[in-house]
Amino acid sequence: MASTPSNRSQSADQPPAEQASSYGRHVLHNDDAPQESIQESTPENHSTPRVAAARAQQLFKQYGEGDTAVIALDHVDVEFGKNQFTAIMGPSGSGKSTLMHTMAGLDAATSGDVFLGDTNLTGMKDKEITSLRRDRLGFIFQSFNLVPTLTAAENITLPSDIAGNTVDQEWFDEVTSRLGLANRLDHRPAELSGGQQQRVACARALVSRPEIIFGDEPTGNLDSNSSTEVLQILRTAVDEDNQTVVIVTHDARAASYADRVIFLADGRVVDEMYDPTMDKILQTMSGIEG
Numbered sequence: 107m108a109s110t111p112s113n114r115s116q117s118a119d120q121p122p123a124e125q126a127s128s129y130g131r132h133v134l135h136n137d138d139a140p141q142e143s144i145q146e147s148t149p150e151n152h153s154t155p156r157v158a159a160a161r162a163q164q165l166f167k168q169y170g171e172g173d174t175a176v177i178a179l180d181h182v183d184v185e186f187g188k189n190q191f192t193a194i195m196g197p198s199g200s201g202k203s204t205l206m207h208t209m210a211g212l213d214a215a216t217s218g219d220v221f222l223g224d225t226n227l228t229g230m231k232d233k234e235i236t237s238l239r240r241d242r243l244g245f246i247f248q249s250f251n252l253v254p255t256l257t258a259a260e261n262i263t264l265p266s267d268i269a270g271n272t273v274d275q276e277w278f279d280e281v282t283s284r285l286g287l288a289n290r291l292d293h294r295p296a297e298l299s300g301g302q303q304q305r306v307a308c309a310r311a312l313v314s315r316p317e318i319i320f321g322d323e324p325t326g327n328l329d330s331n332s333s334t335e336v337l338q339i340l341r342t343a344v345d346e347d348n349q350t351v352v353i354v355t356h357d358a359r360a361a362s363y364a365d366r367v368i369f370l371a372d373g374r375v376v377d378e379m380y381d382p383t384m385d386k387i388l389q390t391m392s393g394i395e396g
């Protein structure tokens with residue numbers, strides 16, 4: 107069971123946007139941003155993150171060559187702050203998945219650098235990247251990506267088992283009971299609902315206490331209740347367990363659970379927002395989409 111986020115004042119049955127007006131602050135980089143908006147939006151914990159869990163420098167990704175070349179990332183500089191929940195939004199084809207995949211070591215950039223903490227992923231061999239992903243990152247995908255022949259418990263411990271790491275049983279019990287999976291641990295994915303399968307994927311990501319959890323449309327295949335559960339799980343992981351979470355989403359409601367939203371268009375970061383609300387996200391998105 108996910109607890110109510112401690113510092114966002116959200117309740118389980120109320121979308122965050124309905125409460126967000128009391129704390130909603132929007133950082134605009136446009137020169138025409140209202141002055142009070144800028145002053146309001148820079149308290150200690152909302153300024154640009156000082157400690158980056160991951161960062162990209164001049165990240166450039168081109169698919170194809172010549173006439174068919176597509177620039178998916180156009181020299182992106184971005185930081186994902188430690189112990190923050192960041193959502194990446196933008197129109198279809200704006201480069202969201204490419205950004206996340208290159209930062210998570212799932213895809214290589216054409217040029218530029220990606221750092222996880224102080225580790226530069228650029229130029230790492232496949233084997234090194236594979237171990238780094240396994241040892242230091244957690245993943246939640248839209249399609250759950252569970253192994254069908256393994257039980258929920260086996261799926262949750264699989265990355266640790268492969269890495270030869272011992273699973274902290276107390277933490278495993280805490281995570282699985284918090285996520286309402288305690289009496290589903292012997293079930294295989296086909297015997298679980300979509301929401302339960304995604305909670306298993308969340309538990310799998312949380313159990314090894316990775317440096318960052320990356321979610322690629324983690325609520326994209328879920329109904330509204332299951333989406334809320336997953337978003338609250340991620341919110342709680344940040345608020346109570348000091349996790350760092352980065353998700354790609356098309357859903358303004360999902361993004362409104364984040365501390366910060368970055369907006370991409372045509373492979374560039376075009377805006378960002380701290381303490382987002384659904385209304386402000388939708389407004390910004392409609393500005394970007396024209």
Ligand SMILES: Nc1ncnc2c1ncn2[C@@H]1O[C@H](COP(=O)(O)OP(=O)(O)OP(=O)(O)O)[C@@H](O)[C@H]1O
Binds near residue numbers: 177197203204
């Ligand atoms: N493997 C590939 N080969 C060629 N072009 C690609 C490839 N993957 C992505 N692209 C192109 O790169 C650009 C960015 O794609 P990306 O998937 O990162 O966008 P996105 O914002 O995640 O889109 P969506 O919201 O539709 O998932 C798009 O123009 C896309 O067509």
